[in-house]
Amino acid sequence: MTATIKGPGGAPVIGVAGWKKSGKTTLVERLVAEFVRRGLRVSTVKHAHHEFQIDDGATDSARHRRAGAAQVAIVSSNRWAVVTELRDVREPSLPDVLQKLEPCDLVLVEGYKAAPISKIEARRREGHAGRPLAENDPNVIAIASDHEIADSNVPRFALDDISAIADFILKTVGPRR
Numbered sequence: 001m002t003a004t005i006k007g008p009g010g011a012p013v014i015g016v017a018g019w020k021k022s023g024k025t026t027l028v029e030r031l032v033a034e035f036v037r038r039g040l041r042v043s044t045v046k047h048a049h050h051e052f053q054i055d056d057g058a059t060d061s062a063r064h065r066r067a068g069a070a071q072v073a074i075v076s077s078n079r080w081a082v083v084t085e086l087r088d089v090r091e092p093s094l095p096d097v098l099q100k101l102e103p104c105d106l107v108l109v110e111g112y113k114a115a116p117i118s119k120i121e122a123r124r125r126e127g128h129a130g131r132p133l134a135e136n137d138p139n140v141i142a143i144a145s146d147h148e149i150a151d152s153n154v155p156r157f158a159l160d161d162i163s164a165i166a167d168f169i170l171k172t173v174g175p176r177r
Helices: 024-037 060-067 094-098 162-173
Strands: 013-017 042-046 071-075 080-084 106-110 119-123 140-145 156-158
Touching: 013 024, 013 162, 024 042, 024 106, 024 119, 024 162, 042 094, 060 071, 140 162, 156 162
Parallel strands: 013 106, 013 119, 042 106, 119 140, 140 156
Antiparallel strands: 071 080
């Protein structure tokens, strides 16, 4: 395994990668809930391949951003966020984003198929028919699928066997404690 990128304070980083409609988001969501149930502090990073809005419409923060603010902090008694407009600046690298996170026990990354991090490949029979990632990526350490996978030399899990996948992640990459 060649993955060496670490999260804040040395927290282990594990990715969930796959083609569109492969079950990545549901798997990450369920893993986060499982790890939190086990008492871990988990952070996530989601890579989007398209322009996205977290404060779209007529919100005050969206108006600030559209007026040209480079960063907009949105703060309430329940949560806060900072939106940074990249404009002509390159997208930050995964290590750059990880260093912005607060200390945690484990970081789950959704997307970033090409990142040099350990990852679990999500596959659904009905998902995009792209080439399996495990064939060419030595950082794919397991496959979670909704159908039988016979042609891989990495561990395979049922896509909905969250407990077993979580056990495998903790055994393989940590948590930081």
